[in-house]
Amino acid sequence: MEARQLWILVCAGMNLILAQYWIMREYQLVFASSEVSVLLAAVSFFASCSLGYLLAPKRLERLFPWLCLLLFLMHLLLPWVFKEVAAIFYRWELPHITPTLMGLGIFLVAPLYTTLLPFFVGAREEAEGRITGEAVTRCYGLELCGALAGIVAVLTAGRIGILPLLVLYFLNFSLILAYVFGSRRVLYLALPVSLLYGFLYLPLERAASEDFYRSRDVEPNLRLLATTQSLYNRIDVLQKPSGEKLLLLNGREYFNPTDLESFNRYLAGIPSQLMPGSKVLIVGTGSLSSVYHASRSAATVESVEIDEQVVRLTKDLFRDFNHLETVKNWRLHIDDAKHFLGSTEERYDLIAIDMVPPVYIQTALLFSREFYELAKQRLTPGGVLSIYTGGWFGEVDLKLDVYSPVKTIDEVFPEYLVVNSREAGMAFVYASPHMPFGKRELLRLLEESGTSEQDKVFEPSEARPLITHNRASSMEDLRIVLEWAPTGYRDFVSFFGFGVWP
């Protein structure tokens, strides 16, 4: 085998980037996506690259091409096999095995590509008959060129979806395969397989995802109505046999028509009703149901959402809940919420935070004291910030050193109301520099909707004794990312010596 065809390193470099991107995106569903699972995937990826360097053969032995062929076939099957294997573990009630599965899966991907660099360097030095650094520079340079091309591909073709990137990945793999076999016939076989993969990927991936959800949610008749993968999220819409639709972002339930419909009413509808004719900003969109609830009393509603694909998918599929055809005063901004609020000159009467939980650093920053301070600066003098707490207020909050959203709000806003909602199963906080409504007005509204008997409202003087020993979230303390991570992942990472979680 000749070591002159150095361009193969460009393919390897590009595939290293594409594989990393693919792994991070593809397995979010199965591996309970969070910053902790991203951390695990990154560590596994680097470790598997190291393994490739360690195992790099001096010559590409006869066994090596066949190993590459086996890996090519395994990579083709990887998205489905992984989801199906994970589904089996869920059926056996062993979901905590999935982090191990992820690590093993990544070890099957990267080493193939990192093997090639030391091989080419060694082969070039042997051919020149002397040891020189020039071979390292040329070979490593070509691999870096490939990696740069991979980044360009993600930034351009990745906007369409993951499919073009996967086809590109397998076309590159076909070239590598033809090279290691030293045969053009292999290329003629592998290229059509790569292109055919483009046609088969979506239906097969959908079937495997549906089966995974059925096993995870123990619901054999669950249907996957729609699925898409944007640069930020994997977005799925499921339908139960009863007809109920669920919205999932990265495998986590984000909207259901029962308790989460109440969630949107408490988060956006109630404060908007108490401030008729207001200018509302909703951070995050989801099913867009919060837009509908706010728009009924507001003068204008604006939403800021980082992921355009979420809106594209939910606009029609959740029409029964968002009634967007009746909402005429809504405007959408596609932007990062921190950047949007940090750079806008606008002031709002109501800002509602309708975000996914703080499982990533990215989203945890939107639950921090600094973000609330930023939101406060964008409120009108009597404007209100509305947030959800994810838990029941007044019970767990008595524990020491536990993160409390109410404590974070208390450090930023002088006036606020906390309402425990039985329907939504959690507490909401309405905070303001000068509250435009009081406990009495809120209770009257709850009475009109028939929930005042079940709900409890706290004023700051009643809430403060309950949060004395709690912890606020800030840019200096993001422990909520770990606290919200799935338990299995925390234990797994701790077990392998990444330090004791706080």
Place this chain on the structure above:
Amino acid sequence: MRQALPALSAFTAGLYFSACQVGYFIALEFHLSTTFVAYFSAIGLWLLGGLVGLFLPWRSLRVPLVFGGLAAYYLHGFVLSQFPYNLFVLPLSLACIFTTALYSGYFSGMQDVTSAPPKPFFFTRTTASCSGTSSPLRNCCSTGR
């Protein structure tokens, strides 16, 4: 000792480069934007810096590149904290990332291949990247900025 020194050097460099990368991403995430354009542009500029650094022919650039890279890193953090959420800072941010990354390529290109053969060199450097990536990220999750 003679054999351990190149391995130690590769390991320390791997730690330094990956810690810088994570540091840059966290600073971008905290103070500028978490959109994919900002994130992937940062990775792209890091790779480009590495590529340019790899082909720098002068052998006496080690010290200026290390200190220049560190200065760029701290300048980036300072400017971003002074002008948060201002996208006009992004070009400067990318220039800083490029400057720090120059040494990552230069370091690999200037390796003495007789004492540090490519196979153990890349193995050690990438292994160090594991802890260089995981530790800052984990610490950021717990202690924040």
